[in-house]
Amino acid sequence: MTATAERQMELTLPMIPDIEIAAARAAGNLARELGMASESIDEMAHAMIEACINAREHSGSADRRIYVRITGTSLGAGNSRIDIWITDHGKGFNVTEARSRRQQLGTVHKRGWGLQIIEAHMDEVSISTNPDGTTIHMVKLGRSGS
Amino acid sequence: MSPTAQEHEGRIMTDELRVAVDRRGTAGAVLYTKGYINNVGGEEIANRAYELMDGGVRTLLLNLKETKIVNSIGISILIEIIEKMIDQGGRIGFCSLTPVIHKTFQIMGLANYAAIFTDEETAVKELAL
Numbered sequence: 001m002t003a004t005a006e007r008q009m010e011l012t013l014p015m016i017p018d019i020e021i022a023a024a025r026a027a028g029n030l031a032r033e034l035g036m037a038s039e040s041i042d043e044m045a046h047a048m049i050e051a052c053i054n055a056r057e058h059s060g061s062a063d064r065r066i067y068v069r070i071t072g073t074s075l076g077a078g079n080s081r082i083d084i085w086i087t088d089h090g091k092g093f094n095v096t097e098a099r100s101r102r103q104q105l106g107t108v109h110k111r112g113w114g115l116q117i118i119e120a121h122m123d124e125v126s127i128s129t130n131p132d133g134t135t136i137h138m139v140k141l142g143r144s145g146s
Numbered sequence: 147m148s149p150t151a152q153e154h155e156g157r158i159m160t161d162e163l164r165v166a167v168d169r170r171g172t173a174g175a176v177l178y179t180k181g182y183i184n185n186v187g188g189e190e191i192a193n194r195a196y197e198l199m200d201g202g203v204r205t206l207l208l209n210l211k212e213t214k215i216v217n218s219i220g221i222s223i224l225i226e227i228i229e230k231m232i233d234q235g236g237r238i239g240f241c242s243l244t245p246v247i248h249k250t251f252q253i254m255g256l257a258n259y260a261a262i263f264t265d266e267e268t269a270v271k272e273l274a275l
Contacts, residue, residue, distance in 0.1 A: 018182070018184065042246040049217050053219065117250055
């Protein structure tokens with residue numbers, strides 16, 4: 001099986017309300033070109049929305065920009081892979097603290113669910129964060145479908 | 147990147163949420179949503195829901211058939227609506243969710259406090275609306 005990065009795009013987005021929709025639409029269009037099933041695209045879109053909202057609402061970045069890089073790879077046999085990197089130049093955050101909310105799953109806590117939603121909807125998630133900014137790398141694997 | 151026209155306007159173009167209400171008897175109602183449930187959309191739903199509660203509605207069904215995208219801020223507002231309805235001795239149900247929205251509701255625990263139905267016909271029957 002040969003994996004080739006067939007599609008790539010980079011976006012620099014202003015931190016304005018609803019900008020997350022633009023990012024999700026861009027990734028969705030790329031995934032559709034690769035034939036990814038619609039439910040997988042929807043999951044990816046919701047994860048992207050939460051990642052962009054986290055950057056916009058919590059990063060505290062001075063440049064007020066979200067840097068998005070998306071690559072799409074056809075893996076053959078109807079399989080595809082989308083890699084997404086969402087970067088901000090903010091102050092970083094405590095990943096351990098954010099993940100600790102997972103222990104409260106099933107209870108009604110009204111805010112702070114972004115990371116849990118991202119990890120539930122994506123196949124792989126990794127985060128690098130420090131006082132100069134944060135990059136979240138997300139992977140969605142998909143099979144072709146309607 | 148230089149600021150775009152959209153940035154000057156302060157908001158990207160999206161399908162703003164629309165809410166329609168169908169009263170069912172004196173104590174019931176169905177809310178139909180269309181569009182993105184974000185903070186603004188969630189507040190719109192909350193305003194309509196609270197108006198209905200103030201008017202005596204104690205059984206409320208939210209039909210999300212025309213909503214394809216939600217975010218965690220919007221869902222947090224839906225949870226506040228549920229809490230207020232429970233405080234008033236009422237109940238809330240949701241129907242016609244996309245699989246991804248259903249999954250997101252479960253992640254955030256909303257499904258523990260509100261009934262979720264496949265379609266409106268089933269919901270209306272179960273909630274006696």
